[in-house]
Amino acid sequence: MSPESRREQLLELGTQLLSTRTLEELSIEVLAEEAGISRGLLYHYFGNKQEFHVAVVRRAVEQLVAITAPRDIADPLEQLAVSIGAYLDYVVENHTGYVSLVRAAAGGNEEVRTIYEEGRRALIDRIFEINGPEQLAQLGIEDSPGLRLMVDGWGAMTESVILAWIEDPHGLSREDLLHRLAVALPAIALAR
Amino acid sequence: MSPESRREQLLELGTQLLSTRTLEELSIEVLAEEAGISRGLLYHYFGNKQEFHVAVVRRAVEQLVAITAPRDIADPLEQLAVSIGAYLDYVVENHTGYVSLVRAAAGGNEEVRTIYEEGRRALIDRIFEINGPEQLAQLGIEDSPGLRLMVDGWGAMTESVILAWIEDPHGLSREDLLHRLAVALPAIALAR
DNA sequence: ACCGCTGTTGAACGAGCGTCAATAGCGTTG
């Protein structure tokens, strides 16, 4: 089999297996057996277990960032809600896999964490790009260092709330949730 | 050595070692060597590696909850800021250990996660206990199911922001940060 | 002095990661 397709196959398989197991439990042993190859071959494509894990996580994060690319909408608040909605939908559809990803990112090694954080950063930065300075001003937000800290916090909150909402919606509809999260951003940014 | 003191010694040592290593890297091997005992003895006190990890995490969480017990202050917003401050101080002082705890909780198994989440729940619930309904109303907050979701999210945000602030304060003083986080709670709760 | 309890050990087993020399298949070249 050609190098690229084999590599692709292994990464794809690894991503799938992540739905059932933790990243830690995603052993070379299981993967090799599942792929019908010898353990040794994995070391031909990925130097070691960690490198393989990193490759799987990178793939998953890229997928997430690509899929949730926001559309162009006039009203900033609605734009924001739609962006969060795309993210929400992704999380709902890939729930088990996404949970594994988040846990892997939080508990994993330096490299895995960095990749995940860069993904999160990309998602958040899009808000500041898509909504230009004028639109941000329209929300009452102006970019500043201290603000960044809080906006990143809002990102963590959003991630957490969405995961909790999937477990138990607490009587909130999808639209309610999106609106709450959207208005929370300017609320956090403005509150002093 | 007596059972209790030995158990205590091992847990204490485990907690210390957590400053240097991940929970996953906190091996039976290292612990036994560091404690000057045989590996086998650990299985006399803790059934297996996981149980030991659980015991260490439980200990750390209990410590956190106990130390950050809030004082009684009239002004609800200041009360809140003081509570967050106690938490912040704990995180600053036990930084490496706390980071290990958070990562262990996020990446760990079911049991470890549950213990951590119960700890977080206890911290947040205190806000609703200490600040009685009247004081909460004074902040414009009334307890409701959908609100709980957002308040838990605020908890996640607080945790995240504090860890980020320690890495890089972004020009915010401790007081600035506490105030921002404190006002963020009613802001999130009120925003619709 | 004997007995039993229990804290403690060390050896042994198995799972899983990582290494490496050897092989097999295939395209290239003389």
Next chain:
DNA sequence: CAACGCTATTGACGCTCGTTCAACAGCGGT
């Protein structure tokens, strides 16, 4: 067509580490 080389692939080996278990040692009670 045969020899060659490249590389995907294998299988066996060694090592670390979690886990088990039979044996021992010290000590209090009878």
